[in-house]
Amino acid sequence: MWGTEWPRYEVIKQDTEKSVPQMVGSVHATDPEHALLVARHVFVRRPSAYALFVAPAEAFFHVSQEGFKDLKAEEEGQEEPYWVFAKRSHRRSMVYGDLVGRFLAKGPQGAVLEALLQTPGVAFWAVPERVVVGTEPKEEVIESWFAPAKDKTYRLQSYYGLITAKEERHA
Amino acid sequence: MVKLRIGYPEDPDYQERLAEFEERIARGEKIEPGDWMPAEYRRQLIRMISQHAHSEWVGMLPEGAWITRAPSLRRKLILLAKVQDEAGHGQYLYHAAETLGITREEMVEALLSGKAKYSNIFNYPTLTWADVGIIGWLVDGMAIKNQTMLAQCSYGPYSRAMVRICAEETFHHKQGKEAVLLYARGSKKQRQMVQDALNRWWWPTLMMAGPHDTDSPHTPLLLRWGIKTKTNDQVRQEFLNEHVPELLDAGLTIPDPDLRYDEKTGNWIHGPIPWDDFWKVINGEGPMNRHRLMARRRAHEEGRWVREAMEAYARRKLAQAAD
Numbered sequence: 001m002w003g004t005e006w007p008r009y010e011v012i013k014q015d016t017e018k019s020v021p022q023m024v025g026s027v028h029a030t031d032p033e034h035a036l037l038v039a040r041h042v043f044v045r046r047p048s049a050y051a052l053f054v055a056p057a058e059a060f061f062h063v064s065q066e067g068f069k070d071l072k073a074e075e076e077g078q079e080e081p082y083w084v085f086a087k088r089s090h091r092r093s094m095v096y097g098d099l100v101g102r103f104l105a106k107g108p109q110g111a112v113l114e115a116l117l118q119t120p121g122v123a124f125w126a127v128p129e130r131v132v133v134g135t136e137p138k139e140e141v142i143e144s145w146f147a148p149a150k151d152k153t154y155r156l157q158s159y160y161g162l163i164t165a166k167e168e169r170h171a
Numbered sequence: 172m173v174k175l176r177i178g179y180p181e182d183p184d185y186q187e188r189l190a191e192f193e194e195r196i197a198r199g200e201k202i203e204p205g206d207w208m209p210a211e212y213r214r215q216l217i218r219m220i221s222q223h224a225h226s227e228w229v230g231m232l233p234e235g236a237w238i239t240r241a242p243s244l245r246r247k248l249i250l251l252a253k254v255q256d257e258a259g260h261g262q263y264l265y266h267a268a269e270t271l272g273i274t275r276e277e278m279v280e281a282l283l284s285g286k287a288k289y290s291n292i293f294n295y296p297t298l299t300w301a302d303v304g305i306i307g308w309l310v311d312g313m314a315i316k317n318q319t320m321l322a323q324c325s326y327g328p329y330s331r332a333m334v335r336i337c338a339e340e341t342f343h344h345k346q347g348k349e350a351v352l353l354y355a356r357g358s359k360k361q362r363q364m365v366q367d368a369l370n371r372w373w374w375p376t377l378m379m380a381g382p383h384d385t386d387s388p389h390t391p392l393l394l395r396w397g398i399k400t401k402t403n404d405q406v407r408q409e410f411l412n413e414h415v416p417e418l419l420d421a422g423l424t425i426p427d428p429d430l431r432y433d434e435k436t437g438n439w440i441h442g443p444i445p446w447d448d449f450w451k452v453i454n455g456e457g458p459m460n461r462h463r464l465m466a467r468r469r470a471h472e473e474g475r476w477v478r479e480a481m482e483a484y485a486r487r488k489l490a491q492a493a494d
Binding site: 123 | 199200201203204205206207248252255256259262263266269274275276322323327328330331332334335338339478481482484485488
């Protein structure tokens, strides 16, 4: 069906109930369910998580600063909700896009233009909500999906309480 | 390999766009996947990121060999988590390379066919348990120096992968240091074992930073475009200044008779690096080159039925959904 390479899914991670979902990277998988499982292994081996979402990489519209001036809201087609993500600065970071919100639009460019009214940014991504699949925000799901990583031996650096050989010799 | 035909010097607007691109880098902006970039910037990044990804991927092997032989359950858990991290790091990096237009399939093929390079350090064998400690402290220690530098990289996806990786490598470094210090003050046998590991890994570790600046033709361009922010020799020096005093304090002997501290600069100066050995190993004559590739090919083959089963399952689900 795909040769030797499975389709790529973008992965969106929400750290806590109150935090903003963020784009963290991508995985290859056969379907969204598989993508969520792989995403847990790749992106939640140690950090806290409340929810994970995936959507096919090809469904994302991406525009960076250079392309803002060419954005044009689509006029044809059905209006539908889009998730729009923004990268707001060039600072060093582990994540790229923060979710700005859901925007009703006839196409991704229109959705990004709506988001631009709310927040400045150096790059934007938009994806139709209908292709986004996520883990359920139920307590038992969160517990079984994300709690094990938090109890892991070796999780925190402070686990080692390391003092250098020098300090020890002089102690 | 890369199908995009933009950013070549023969393009009519190349000079103008190059000037804009270099101004963006000078302002400290990160270049993102859809942005204009010189074809050579793209090519150098694909080369570096894919080699880096392969290194993480092959890097699972020397340590993975010790999972079944770890001396305690605690050490086994730590090692399992570490090897799993390396697999994850490979994934972050392959993803970063994919944003430049190369496919995962092309990269895996280049690795398995022996065409692609990976870090030479993984072509050496892990002979004792002490090697696992030394790899964590020194090999990962050098990797962190390099990766902290690359976290400043001008290409957004590579920089982000590096920030993520550095956060996890710090654990690897600490567990290795803890294991080595424990052996260094342990029984005579343990001290001998850890000294022997240090003797074997010292020079290959110093070589990890790459050839001297005078022998590294890519460096000036990589620095100009902010792909690298420090030279090979600078990275090596940072590693020495941090690790030499700690190794000596642990009572270990560094196998370099010419190693000395330079009062004036505050730097530890190493003796001549045995580069002949480096070139021999990197060109395929190392003790483990064939074995590493064989292991990766075998893993790829043995995983084939899983990939096929996943694909059959997905195909059936799609067919059911269509009904």
